[in-house]
Amino acid sequence: MTIQVFFSHRDKTPAFELDRFEGLCPFCALEGPQVAVRPGAIAYSELKPCLFRDDQGRYHDHDANNRSQTFTCTNGHNFEYRSFWRCHACQWTGGQTALILW
Numbered sequence: 001m002t003i004q005v006f007f008s009h010r011d012k013t014p015a016f017e018l019d020r021f022e023g024l025c026p027f028c029a030l031e032g033p034q035v036a037v038r039p040g041a042i043a044y045s046e047l048k049p050c051l052f053r054d055d056q057g058r059y060h061d062h063d064a065n066n067r068s069q070t071f072t073c074t075n076g077h078n079f080e081y082r083s084f085w086r087c088h089a090c091q092w093t094g095g096q097t098a099l100i101l102w
């Protein structure tokens with residue numbers, strides 16, 4: 001399972017997402033009480049962001065990078081949490097669609 005979440009470049013910190021996510025297994029959440037989740041490795045892509053100003057003077061930050069982290073719950077479920085940046089000027093997300101659960 002991969003969970004994708006977007007947030008504006010103004011707050012390029014995934015702390016909010018991880019805080020909200022901590023301790024929750026999306027598989028167990030469907031079945032009942034939450035169980036402990038153990039965080040795994042964090043990985044970052046290394047693409048160069050495209051920064052530019054458009055005709056109206058708006059500042060764009062088109063950053064296709066993502067931050068991903070694996071998790072394992074005490075019931076043996078494995079899943080990955082992936083965060084993407086979104087341009088605050090035009091909502092560009094590098095072709096990614098918002099908040100997908102599968």
Ligand SMILES: [Zn+2]
Binds near residue numbers: 028073
């Ligand atoms: Zn679970």
Ligand SMILES: [Zn+2]
Binds near residue numbers: 087089090091092
């Ligand atoms: Zn933009």
